[in-house]
Amino acid sequence: MSNPIHLPIVKVTVLEDRALVERRADVVLPAGPQRLRVEGLSPLAVDRSLQAQLTGGTVAQARVSRTWKEKPRGESARAQWTELRRRVEDLEAEWKRAQVDVQRLRARMEVVHVAREDVLRAIAELSGAGRAKPESWHEQLETVRKETASVEDALQRAHSHVQEAWQRLVEARAALLQSEQPEQQLVTAAELEANHPAGGTVSLRVTYLVPCAVWRPAYRATLAPAEGGEAVTLECEAVVWQRTEEEWKDVELLFSTARPTLGASPPRLMEDWLRLRDKSEQEKHTVEVSIREEVIQTTGEGGASQTESMPGLDDGGEALTLRAAHRVTVPGDGAPHRVPLFQFSAPAASELIGYPEHSPLVHRVARFDNRGPAVLLAGPVDLVRSSGYVGRSQLKFTGVGEKLKLGFGSEDTLRIARLVDSKQDTQRLTGKRTRTHQVKLFLSNTGPRAEKVVLEERMPVSEVEAVEVRLLQEQTKPAPAKVSEDGIVRFELAAPPRSQQELAFAYSVASSAKVAGL
Template sequence: MTHDRTTHPTAIPLPVTAATCLEDRAHLERTARLGLAPGTHRLRLGPLTPLAVDHTLRTELGSPDGQVLDARLVRSWEPRPVGPDEADSPLRRRLHELRAAFRAGSAEQQRVAARLALLGQLSEELLREVAEGTGLGAAEPDLWAAELDGLGAEQDEQAERQRELSSRLAQLAAQERQVAAALEETESRPLELRCFLELTVQAEAAVDTVLTVRHLTACALWRPAYRAVLGDGRLRLASDAVVWQATGEDWTDVRLTLSTARSALAAEPPLLHEDRLTLRPLTAEERRTVAVEVREEEIATLGAAGPEPTSELPGVDDRGEVRVLTAPAPASVPGDGRAHRVPLGSFTGRAAAELVAAPELSPLVSEVVSVRNESGGPLLAGPVELVRESGYLGRGELPYTAPGAVVELAFPGSDEYRLVREVVEEQGSAGLPVAGRRSTVTRTVRVHVSRPTAPGVTGEQVVTVRERIPVSEVSAVQVRLHEQSCDPRPAELDAEGIVSWRLPLAPNARRTVTLVYEVAASTRVTGL
């Protein structure tokens, strides 16, 4: 195609061929083939998204015989047409038809109202004529009766017409609201602000070359998502990229790249402010007491209770290292602002399952499935859909997992188990007044685990029960586990205070776990 020098050239299509989605924006690459004659040419390409960032615009010609002299983005305001258009969808055409019918019905209702008002005036004039004629002795009862009957019949007819129109308009208004809501949910609004690329190119000889345009755009982002399918002792974990973009144009069959780079972060170090540290002697009250605070720390362990739901979209967790993922096949992402999943890859590994109960968090028993990350790269943190052979079970959270590390997912367990938790607390004191007395709090936690099963069920299953005890960070407060009073004795106690038991349960069996621990503090301690 050869383009002559013109003042207002016809726009040349400039589609998106590659897209790199960042955490809160996207870098787009567009290409167009140009056939240029010798000389200087002014070209108009597009339309582009009006959200393109002007100062990030970069152009490149694929031939050394051509040179880009000037490139700029030009935006114009084009209001949407009021009436229907040939490119409208059937839903939008239906909306235009309903609005046209409503306007016609409103006009007809106004005409009927004017007719009724006129008939009311005629009725008043006729009654005045009857009164005057009767007073003058020129009565015409037959004529007046016929006129009053005809006028009343027409008033009744117009009033009935007005009621029908009111009912019809109410139905049209309800249908219009429904169609408008459906259109808002299914289709994006056409752009009123349009953007084109105006390019000035100089060619030393006739050349057929490819123009490449790159720029940033807002209203585009991505997040990782996963789908875990468990069956026959193996777990298949599929990685997807959920992409949103509301740039006003569709990305069709583009080379899609996903990056965790944060280009919005400042590249310069923060300013340093003076921070003075001063020493002062303790007051008499501070020397007599030790102030402590009891706080809850969230520990990233799997159990029956999942993470708290949130309406905010979390960021991409890449552990501080930029990760770049590439879609294996061309992807299409409509510009409707909705979530679209793009497959990135999957792997299947042998799964190890364990039944885990956390009675303090939930009365349910979960199945924790472990599999080694064999995807060849890290798994970024994101939501995961949990699926068994029987179907979809729910959603969980997959934490950041390095290559070769173990992935742990908590699948919802069955209702085969029952958990009942009881807590008994006793307060007391110990020690001599001379040596310093200590206040103590002894807590006894009992967890009753039962496995009611249907007739014919055989086989023993092992359930891991997890409880917790406080962890002290100050020497004035001590936490001690009474292992001799625990029944059975715990199988494990980690540094974060998680106590674990492994209970074998036969069908219709019932076991009780008892945990006893003591929190002791001197009388100087306040805040417990």
């Protein structure tokens, strides 16, 4: 016979799409082999993941058992049963009253039939005696006919009422019978075959995996003035959903990016034949060139590591475990619950940046270092300034100490207009083609305060000698502050109050006659 034991949940490790639940407590056991039954497990517990440990003893076997038991009735069930019982009683009384009405109408119909027979008998007797009264007989027969029609119509309605009342009574009795049936619930327990040589108070630990639990990181960034400049306070939280039919009450909560179900297998080797051939005369005199958009593959400020083939949490390829700041209670209602993890403040350098190619708006962008105790996983971030909530953005994967940037909304007083013009020139002798791109930017400041604005444009970068990309310095005014190796041209401008200024930016793409594809 198994001894029932209740072990509370003390620790939960939430993975990407499941959770590892740990139950632990001190129990008193007698010496020798025995069977233990740990009740209260989730019905969704994965059987093969069950593990049990007993200090000072051994657990020979552990398995998950599931049985159906009658669920105890609560106050709500009794109130619902009383309402159904009252409805059944009312319908029974209504059905009986309807039957009484039918019997009364049938008796009335018999009286009408007797009256009609009396009228017909009187007509026969008086006609034989020579005392005919046709006017009186016609009136009496008309009265009997009207009464017969009225009683028949009422009797038909009474029969319909009886049938309807009976149908409602049958449905109510069926509902009452169904509510009186005991509700079943699935009781899940862990059955252990344990052995403790000495007995006494020992520590029993049971762990198992459950699905229907998930977590994702979320952030809140606040940009505020600080001594000597500005500072960003970043709060990291974990949003947890769980519907495991267990309540995680006052538990130690951990969040992991590990994927225990992800199998690792070497790639399958396949034959790859390489063949050489001589180029044709046309291929010898032609260079195939194509223009492509390329995303810079970095973390932190430059971008994010790409994990399109593996959706979910982006941990940079290394499993991480984050711990909640305090014990947490997460009910199994399937609703999102936010759990604080950590927060930090870091000095920030903010500037107004515009990307005219994408938007006419100018945004406040702050750059700061990750001074938190752990890396920042990719996730949504709520943006807050001194004026309040300004929007939501996406935080990229950022390592500890790495620099990142966040945009804190646009400035309403600054706008950018962009005009693009291009022309191509071909030399007749050499066939060299030169395409010139001219971009005009108009920056407007309608506010009463002077601002420093940074505008970033881009130009293509050539990877072959047959194509040359050159910034036209004489047509670019004012001169750019920086041109990166990726083709990002940075302009730093001073926008006086209530002013408008023009910026010219030009570059050329020169290619020889044998280049094809541009």
